Amino acid sequence: MNNLIWFGNDLRVNDNQSLSNAMQGDNVLAVYFFDPRYYTRDSFGFKKTERFRARFLIETVSELKVNLQTIHIPLLVFHDRPETVLPDLVNKYSIHQIFKQKEWTAEETSILNKVKSNLAPGVQIIESFDQFLFHPDDLPYPSFHSIPNVFTQFRKRCEKEAAVRPIVSKPSPLPKTNLVENQTKIPTLKDLGLDDFEIDPKSAFPFKGGENEALNRLQHYFWDTQKLAYYKKTRNGLVGTDYSSKFSPWLANGSISAKTIYWEVKKFEKEIKKNQDTYWLVFELIWRDYFKYVSLKHGNHIFKLGGILQKDYSWKSDEHHLKSWIEGTTSEPFVNANMKELRQTGWMSNRGRQNVASFWAKELKQDWRIGAAYFESMLLDYDVHSNWGNWMYNSGVGNDPRDRKFNIKRQADMYDSKGKFQNLWLQETLF
Structure with missing residues (x-):
């Protein structure tokens, strides 16, 4: 039996249920898609994936390819839409089963449904909550x-x-086969429409994917x-x-x-x-x-203006405020330092995220989804559930039973009392 593992946000060989399941087949092929839809602009005008996370992802997929080679699984990589490529792969390599991590948010579900509608009858897609x-x-x-x-x-x-x-063990290597000759290439930042960059020496996250x-x-x-x-x-x-x-x-x-x-x-x-x-x-x-x-x-509901509470606030959408918030030129130095760090590194601390979100939604009363979308674009560690859940929480439309609002100056005094962080990022910088 020929199996295919369709990698998504499970880019590892250790503790991977889909990989373990796929390895029960005679031949196993792996595939990853740099789906062009994730590198276009969203409805708020931000690139859905900016250069920080994109490079981290390129590094990750490159390492996954090497690690899969140690267990004799070729990883095919495409800068294309899954529904366009997968049906051809299934036919070419006589794939019987496709294994993947279970996703449930709107974009991922839509893509999966498109793939299903293009597959030949009888091909099973087996998903694991992993x-x-x-x-x-x-x-x-x-x-x-x-x-x-x-x-x-x-x-x-x-x-x-x-x-x-318990952890699912790393699979033992399969016998070497000639199922596929892998001539696919991992895209560059330029291929994805993004600029290359040097890691900022001040970054709190200088690590690779x-x-x-x-x-x-x-x-x-x-x-x-x-x-x-x-x-x-x-x-x-x-x-x-x-x-x-x-x-x-x-x-x-x-x-x-x-x-x-x-x-x-x-x-x-x-x-x-x-x-x-x-x-x-x-x-x-x-x-x-x-x-x-x-x-x-x-x-x-996690993407809707009223959030999971379906609250009806009077949200605003002001271009001047957005520019000032993104560039770190607001009235709050602590907010500014955190926003500059994000803009220049793709990273922001947990403390910073709560403060800049509270400032955007509770002080400026701007549409919280704009802030969440900007974070989606910029963050190295963007996770759809945590990002949109945290933004709802900090904006009064989510899971905070107390509907807190941060006192930014007090937070700065508590967590940056000597101004070390603010001084680090508020010096004149070239971007």
């Missing part, structure tokens, strides 16, 4: 439709009643420096590479799984130290899960 810490089948709820709208309730019950599944890079980071943060033992104390930092784990870009494109990180935390707790800091990294992984379940439960 981006969670707690698998949907293991939730302590009848279904994801019944998860609570308050995170704390979800977290406490999952911690008490749900178990994290790829599964090996993610595992190296895990080794560094947990074992070489044991920074995990101080995670909760330092996670609201703003300057440097080690104030937080920085796993999010690799998690976002699936270079590493949440389960891999979880079980490494458990190993660290057993061998080195168990404290509030080690627990807090798991706490953040549960937040990540929660936003995925919010989008599963509420569907396209």
